[in-house]
Amino acid sequence: MADPTNSEIAAAFDELGDLYELDGAIIHRVVAYRNAAKVTRDASVSVAQLTREGRVTELPGIGATLETKLVALVETGAIPQAERLRAKFPAGLLEMTRLPGLGPKRARRLYEELGIDSLEALETAARQQRIRDLRGFGARAEENFLAAIARATADAEARGGNGSGRFVLDRALAIAEPLLELLRAHPTSHQVELAGSARRWGESVKDLDIIATADDPRALAEALAASDLVESTAGLGDNGARVRTHSGMGVDLKVVAPDQFGNVLQHFTGSKEHNVALREAAVKAGLHVSEYGILDDASGETLRCATEQEVYAKLGYAYIEPELRENRGELQAARLDGGSGLPELITEADVKGDLHSHTTASDGKNEIEQMAEAAQALGYEYLAITDHSASHGFGDDVSPQQLEAQIERIHAANAAFPGIELLAGSEVNILPDGSLDYPDELLARLDWVIASVHSSFSLGEAAMTERVIAAIDHPSVDAIGHLTGRKIEARPPYALDVTRVIEAAARTGTMLEINGAPDRRDLNDVHARAAAQAGVLILVDSDAHRTRTLASSRRYGIATARRAWLTAAQVANTRSWKEFAPLRKRVRAGG
DNA sequence: GCCGTTTTCGGCCCGACTGTTTTCAGTCG
Secondary structure (H helix, E strand, O other): OOOOOHHHHHHHHHHHHHHHHHOOOOHHHHHHHHHHHHHHHHOOOOHHHHHHOOOHHHOOOOOHHHHHHHHHHHHHOOOHHHHHHHHHOOHHHHHHHOOOOOOHHHHHHHHHHHOOOOHHHHHHHHHOOOOOOOOOOOHHHHHHHHHHHHHHHHHHHHHOOOOOOOEEHHHHHHHHHHHHHHHHHOOOEEEEEEOHHHHOOOOEEOEEEEEEEEOOHHHHHHHHHOOOOEEEEEEEEOOEEEEEEOOOOEEEEEEOOHHHHHHHHHHHHOOHHHHHHHHHHHHHOOEEEEOOEEEEOOOOOEEOOOOHHHHHHHOOEOOOOHHHOOOOOHHHHHEOOOOOOOOOOOOHHHOOEEOOEOOOOOOOOOOHHHHHHHHHHOOOOEEEEEEEOOOOOOOOOOOHHHHHHHHHHHHHHHHHOOOOEEEEEEEEEEOOOOOEOOOHHHHHHOOEEEEEOOOOOOOOHHHHHHHHHHHHHOOOOOEEOOOOOOEOOOEOOOOOOHHHHHHHHHHHOOEEEEEOOOOOOEOOHHHHHHHHHOOOOEEEEOOEOOOOHHHHOHHHHHHHHHHOOOOHHHEHHHOOHHHHHHHOHHHHHHO
């Protein structure tokens, strides 16, 4: 039996937490399961493997009891307590608790006292006005349930199957950036900053939070409500506004006093896990952190902070960049008394070349020369032209003969553009058996090869892992592209043992890419951090299919690298061409 | 259920809002 993946284990813990909550367990026990789910999801090594080695309690938040459950899950594929609780509570009951405004306590009473065990049953009972007779419920509750069900149904239909209600970050920023510009340009505003997961450069966001200071808060709120992007306004006052854009995204503007701006920005930037850990640590020092300030037990006074730097300094930390605020060790590292220190994170300005781009030879929209000009405009020293390979399909395939002609064209362009090194490359398909779809002699003639999986996504973990490692072992493969194949909010990663892939890449000197396409960002932050720690050189690539995405995708790749704690030195394409060229596997092997 | 520079037992972040209630539990972020 294949080991459960970290995300499968995390899902099992989340479900168990939900079930225990329905069962009336004390909240701290429920939180312990949710915390364990998060820790598992963020773990850079296989938690199933750690379990079999008897080392799983080394993970923070996993103790003896959870270890027992993990052993059962790894050895038998199931957790007995979960089976028992699933039999006790119908699946529809868990769905009911996901309705906004209905939690586990009240859902359970609806089930036990009225037999309501699904959203459908809840809707029927509300329409028949059978809920209002229950103690603690009223006519208002019935109205709210019906409205919540209608909203959930309408949202699901509007999204056409993407049930999460989240927006991939590039769509969110396409709304946030013009709104920030509008608010910053307004005569009454002083400071205007994005908060929330968008400021942390998360993969997707639910809504936007903007924190501001202004001489006339209401005027600023009215300016937001008057924007062309805004469809409707739910609330507007002296503290800000809550609006909804035409794309369906909620935007919350909070206008605050200047001397609290740092507290509020820190609070609403999150993440929740970062803030909880920050506040727990503060309590031990007699300090209580909230969005309003830091209450000191000793003096009884609340310290207000105009900047986030002051907030972190008062609590004993160096400033922590938003991308790191996920409770993945940043608080311990940032401690001013004995922390190991935070890394100096890579920036967009560090990038000196791009190793993954497409042209009209396959499915790109621009010619080699146009891509070269665009790369030069970004100040790049090198650009790899890596069109798709012989088996790609969709009319975008490049036959071996066509590739030979493409090599000539790229070399000619390279001569015509003396300021930039143009690499004749390919994004070659890794076939299901791990072989590549060009002859070895042809691959050896290229300057650069990035190998990717574009077919047969459901091979299963063992076969997929062998498939990718076979490509890594090929002497002409310099790097692996978008390792897990996921599309954010659209397609899950395929089953793959990333730990083994990282080992193989480290062993062979094969680079691993962070693909900067905003819906890929693959490697993700957790995988990229693990790979870099294992000594693998990381690439930040655009996978550009047109000139403008060379730059627009770079920022998502860099954001992912920063969330992975990466420094410029850990990313190969921050090097000059002279330094980068000999790092290619094909050059190293050739001596 | 986890965890320990006040603890191996007794704690475990902070505040707002809502609806149903006469002081608060449940829910959410």
